[in-house]
Amino acid sequence: MIPIKAFVAAAVLIVSTTTAWAEVRIQEVVSPGGITAWLVEEHSIPFTALEILFKGGASLEPAGKRGATNLMTALLEEGAGDMDSRAFAAAADGLAASYGFDVYDDSLSISAKFLTENRDQAIDLLRLALTEPRFDQDAIDRVRAQVVSVINSNLLDPGKIAGRTFDQLAFAGHPYASSRDGTLETVAALTREDLIAAKNGVMARDRIYVGVVGDITPDELGKLLDTLLGGLPETGAPVPDMAEYQLKGGITVVPFDTPQSVVRFGVEGIARDDDDFFAAYVMNTIFGGSGRQSRLMEEVREKRGLTYGVYTYLVPMDYGALYLGSVSSANDRVGQAIDVIRDEWAKLAKDGVTAEELASAKTYLTGAYPLRFDGNGPIAEIMVGMQKTGLPLDYIATRNDRINAITLDDIKRVSKRILRPENLHFVVVGKPEGVESSE
Amino acid sequence: MRFFHLAVMALTVLSRPALAQEISTFKLENGMEIVVIEDHRAPVVVHMVWYRAGAADEKPGVSGVAHFLEHLLFKATDTLKSGELSDTVAANGGSDNAFTSWDYTAYFQRVAADRLDLMMTMESDRMRNLRLTEEDIATERDVIIEERNTRTENSPDALFGEQRRAALYLNHAYGIPVIGWKHEMEKLDLPEVLAFYKQFYAPNNAILVVAGDVQPDEVLAMAKAHYGPLAPTVDLPKRARPTEPPQLAERRMAYEDPRISDPYVIRTYLAPERNSGDQKKAAALVMLAQLLGGDANTSYLGRKLQFETQTAVYTSAFYSGKSLDATTFGLVIVPSHDVSLADAEKALDDTVVAFIKDGVDLEQLARIKMQLRASTIYEADDVQSLARRYGSALTSGLTIKDVQDWPDVLQAVTPEEIIDAAALLLDKKRAVTGWLSAPKKEGASQ
Numbered sequence A: 001m002i003p004i005k006a007f008v009a010a011a012v013l014i015v016s017t018t019t020a021w022a023e024v025r026i027q028e029v030v031s032p033g034g035i036t037a038w039l040v041e042e043h044s045i046p047f048t049a050l051e052i053l054f055k056g057g058a059s060l061e062p063a064g065k066r067g068a069t070n071l072m073t074a075l076l077e078e079g080a081g082d083m084d085s086r087a088f089a090a091a092a093d094g095l096a097a098s099y100g101f102d103v104y105d106d107s108l109s110i111s112a113k114f115l116t117e118n119r120d121q122a123i124d125l126l127r128l129a130l131t132e133p134r135f136d137q138d139a140i141d142r143v144r145a146q147v148v149s150v151i152n153s154n155l156l157d158p159g160k161i162a163g164r165t166f167d168q169l170a171f172a173g174h175p176y177a178s179s180r181d182g183t184l185e186t187v188a189a190l191t192r193e194d195l196i197a198a199k200n201g202v203m204a205r206d207r208i209y210v211g212v213v214g215d216i217t218p219d220e221l222g223k224l225l226d227t228l229l230g231g232l233p234e235t236g237a238p239v240p241d242m243a244e245y246q247l248k249g250g251i252t253v254v255p256f257d258t259p260q261s262v263v264r265f266g267v268e269g270i271a272r273d274d275d276d277f278f279a280a281y282v283m284n285t286i287f288g289g290s291g292r293q294s295r296l297m298e299e300v301r302e303k304r305g306l307t308y309g310v311y312t313y314l315v316p317m318d319y320g321a322l323y324l325g326s327v328s329s330a331n332d333r334v335g336q337a338i339d340v341i342r343d344e345w346a347k348l349a350k351d352g353v354t355a356e357e358l359a360s361a362k363t364y365l366t367g368a369y370p371l372r373f374d375g376n377g378p379i380a381e382i383m384v385g386m387q388k389t390g391l392p393l394d395y396i397a398t399r400n401d402r403i404n405a406i407t408l409d410d411i412k413r414v415s416k417r418i419l420r421p422e423n424l425h426f427v428v429v430g431k432p433e434g435v436e437s438s439e
Numbered sequence B: 001m002r003f004f005h006l007a008v009m010a011l012t013v014l015s016r017p018a019l020a021q022e023i024s025t026f027k028l029e030n031g032m033e034i035v036v037i038e039d040h041r042a043p044v045v046v047h048m049v050w051y052r053a054g055a056a057d058e059k060p061g062v063s064g065v066a067h068f069l070e071h072l073l074f075k076a077t078d079t080l081k082s083g084e085l086s087d088t089v090a091a092n093g094g095s096d097n098a099f100t101s102w103d104y105t106a107y108f109q110r111v112a113a114d115r116l117d118l119m120m121t122m123e124s125d126r127m128r129n130l131r132l133t134e135e136d137i138a139t140e141r142d143v144i145i146e147e148r149n150t151r152t153e154n155s156p157d158a159l160f161g162e163q164r165r166a167a168l169y170l171n172h173a174y175g176i177p178v179i180g181w182k183h184e185m186e187k188l189d190l191p192e193v194l195a196f197y198k199q200f201y202a203p204n205n206a207i208l209v210v211a212g213d214v215q216p217d218e219v220l221a222m223a224k225a226h227y228g229p230l231a232p233t234v235d236l237p238k239r240a241r242p243t244e245p246p247q248l249a250e251r252r253m254a255y256e257d258p259r260i261s262d263p264y265v266i267r268t269y270l271a272p273e274r275n276s277g278d279q280k281k282a283a284a285l286v287m288l289a290q291l292l293g294g295d296a297n298t299s300y301l302g303r304k305l306q307f308e309t310q311t312a313v314y315t316s317a318f319y320s321g322k323s324l325d326a327t328t329f330g331l332v333i334v335p336s337h338d339v340s341l342a343d344a345e346k347a348l349d350d351t352v353v354a355f356i357k358d359g360v361d362l363e364q365l366a367r368i369k370m371q372l373r374a375s376t377i378y379e380a381d382d383v384q385s386l387a388r389r390y391g392s393a394l395t396s397g398l399t400i401k402d403v404q405d406w407p408d409v410l411q412a413v414t415p416e417e418i419i420d421a422a423a424l425l426l427d428k429k430r431a432v433t434g435w436l437s438a439p440k441k442e443g444a445s446q
Helices: A068-075 A085-095 A116-131 A137-154 A158-171 A184-189 A192-202 A218-229 A277-289 A295-302 A334-351 A355-372 A376-389 A395-404 A408-419 B002-013 B065-072 B084-091 B113-128 B134-153 B156-168 B190-200 B216-226 B280-293 B300-308 B341-358 B362-379 B383-394 B400-411 B415-426
Strands: A011-018 A023-030 A036-041 A047-055 A098-103 A107-115 A208-214 A250-255 A260-268 A310-317 A320-330 A425-430 B022-027 B033-038 B044-051 B095-100 B105-112 B206-212 B251-256 B264-271 B312-319 B327-335 B431-437
Touching: A023 A218, A036 A218, A036 A376, A047 A116, A047 A376, A047 B362, A068 A098, A068 A137, A068 A192, A085 A116, A085 B300, A085 B362, A098 A116, A107 A116, A107 A376, A107 B362, A116 A218, A137 A158, A137 A184, A137 A192, A137 B312, A158 A250, A158 A260, A158 A320, A158 A425, A208 A218, A208 A376, A260 A334, A260 A408, A260 B134, A277 A295, A277 A310, A277 A320, A277 A334, A277 A355, A277 A395, A277 A408, A295 A310, A295 A320, A295 A334, A320 A334, A320 B134, A334 A408, A334 A425, A355 A395, A355 A408, A355 B084, A355 B105, B022 B216, B022 B400, B033 B216, B033 B383, B044 B113, B044 B383, B065 B095, B065 B105, B065 B134, B065 B190, B084 B095, B084 B113, B105 B113, B105 B383, B113 B206, B113 B216, B134 B156, B134 B190, B156 B251, B156 B264, B156 B431, B206 B383, B264 B341, B264 B415, B280 B300, B280 B312, B280 B327, B280 B341, B280 B362, B280 B400, B280 B415, B300 B312, B300 B327, B300 B341, B312 B341, B327 B341, B327 B415, B341 B415, B341 B431, B362 B400, B362 B415, B383 B400
Parallel strands: A036 A208, A250 A425, B033 B206, B251 B431
Antiparallel strands: A011 A023, A023 A036, A047 A107, A047 A208, A098 A107, A260 A320, A260 A425, A310 A320, B022 B033, B044 B105, B044 B206, B095 B105, B264 B327, B264 B431, B312 B327
16 A cells, blocks of 8 residues: 555544543544544553444445355454464464454444554454455355354344344345345355455445554554555445335234244434434433333333333434334233333323433433443444544533433424334234234 | 464563452451452442352242342332332442342442442342332232243243253252242242342341442441441351262253254263362363363364364353352354264264363463463453452352462463363263254255
8 A cells, every 4th residue: 555644653633531530532543554543542451452443334235245244254364364264263362362353234343452562463463364364265164154054043033033024124125124144045155256345345444443442652553553454445335325214103923933022113213413313312211221210111111010121222324224122021911012112102202201301311321421431442442433423532522411402392302203103113023912913 | 374483472471460450358347248449540430249149049949039039129128219229320320230140149330439338328228128019029020030031931042051950950959040940930929039038138148349449448438337237147057058969870851942943962061160279170171161162263172073074063162160069061062054963962072082182282272371361451451340250259159369369270270180170071970961953844855
């Protein structure tokens, strides 16, 4: 690669942001080669956590190649450069470095952890995995068999069936409609060339975000970034179209012989950059997002003992959004659980929340926020998420103000806009008694 | 192979890190033990109370009562309304939860360090002053049955695991699931719950672990104020559980469930646990599990059964030494599509024999020891897991010194000790072998 500013020391911009409790001092580091990373120096423990995210992920693969990104990602650690998979694993073990590779619908992420004293070797090994993976045929066949095993197992897992069914109904025709593992057919057909194409499409420098926390200086990091990522292609695959939400209100029962029905329910959601996202976030906390304290937990579990857990979550993906919930209840009681959820859903859509609920959600959310910054790895991950979402360097300091600014009217507006009880759809996997598919 | 040489060099470079956390220990007059772990990087604290009471301390016939009580501890006391403790933690921006095992039940909150006093106020209150109603029992019993549905009834692996465990322990309560047998859970009632609570939830049966941005003397003063006045349980019996008789007969089980996609063979052996002042054997078993079935790419089973032959899609060996009484060592093999369970089991057995004959791969042992050394550096980043380590050790018959000696005991394990420990795997009389598969379908092609 051609360095943009050869031999120039890493450019550094520092924003200190003091939350109520902790100070997270984020520096923006631009490498001599022009790669940007956010860094928090933490020299008290001699290791570094490195988080890399490539925006795009499995949604970038062509329709007939479903599962290519997933299989490719699983093979990154299975041999690189002149090392086969065993030699690679032995080298990583010997350095006590750990590398995690994960693929999602909208991203591919790498989480690495390495000691200060063998940092150069650990980075060199990771560089090999990112830039010179071998994709040997025997490794492809071995890992493919593992993926097939996962696909087969998911076909018989009620939770997975529920999630997959909801996605299919919601986003038919879009990559979001299918599992990124691929199907038995598509995975069987994948070739080495498909994996190389998937890698070059996903792991490119025009879509990369980096967060680093630990025992490393800006200068050291600048050099490291160029070594590690300089060899990746400049540009990757084009992004997919927006996903059109197609699901109407109702119930879909997927018959499955198991004692407890597993339910996925939801409506279309709200984008992360929507002006109402924070209002929706607070609404969800009150409704089903905060665990034991949520309305749904109170009504479905605490008052009626109908489930071990009921949760809701906002799913703002890059090309579509969902507002989802999940619950599991014995086959003879799940109908009752669905009725309670439907009633609560309608009530929230109509009346919003109380002043007391809003106040306690705010104390909870603002108090809990600083507790997220606990350890090098979690902070690196938060910084990458902020960059991907386009949040500014000083976001951490302003985030609680944004939560505190939400009013009862905001919640009422956003509840009305998102919840739409007539659109609420339940997918029920099991042998539910007295629950039938609509239409 | 240049990386390999670099790796070996690194072994000699990494000295023992000077990272030992500041640990302070105290004991209150009423018998409550206190462990304080300091980490001043962030103004956060983890507050935990561990009881030396778990599912294996239940009386016969009331399986699940320890875990049921754990749920009920979030109900009302004289001063707290039902759910108020968690609501208060949340209102202070914290999180809280609890967990139950065979050897312990533990409760924790994670919160800003300046809220520690409030946490102790509430946690000490519910140690002795719980006020349960019949309605609490009825509703929460439904919840734990739904929890069992989620964790066990809906999972053929978990159902089979229960059956195998019940067969492995002929006499010890480790053979009974922590969540309880369903037919016994359905009958759990207030008297059984209160009997367990009154006997075991007492300061002389509890360990307080506080980890984070705190000063030990301040923690002690706070603990004296809140936990100090609590009355101990007099005549708390020694934890002597029924022990295993000589196990003379190999046990084999087969379970069929249509919800299974890939059949597999899993075997668990009765194995020695870590004992106070005597952790060598357990350390050898930790190394054995790593060498035999740790990383698939480098472990012996992985190499022989997944790489050199394509007998299996997955193999593993697993062992956990932290247990008050005899623990388990396990082997698992998920065969490749065209390999039968019988052939897979034979290949597994042959490979274990070959491992013992070949002896320990010294380079691999060195790499594992290097990883263990480095883990003490990585773990310093996670004070909550350190707190858990001390709490679980102290409720499993170990001491602070045992926990602190453990890394050195692991480093001192010799290849001979590992091969000696592996002899355990040749004695199937002390093991249960399980085959899990889907029932054959009529006219199915395969």
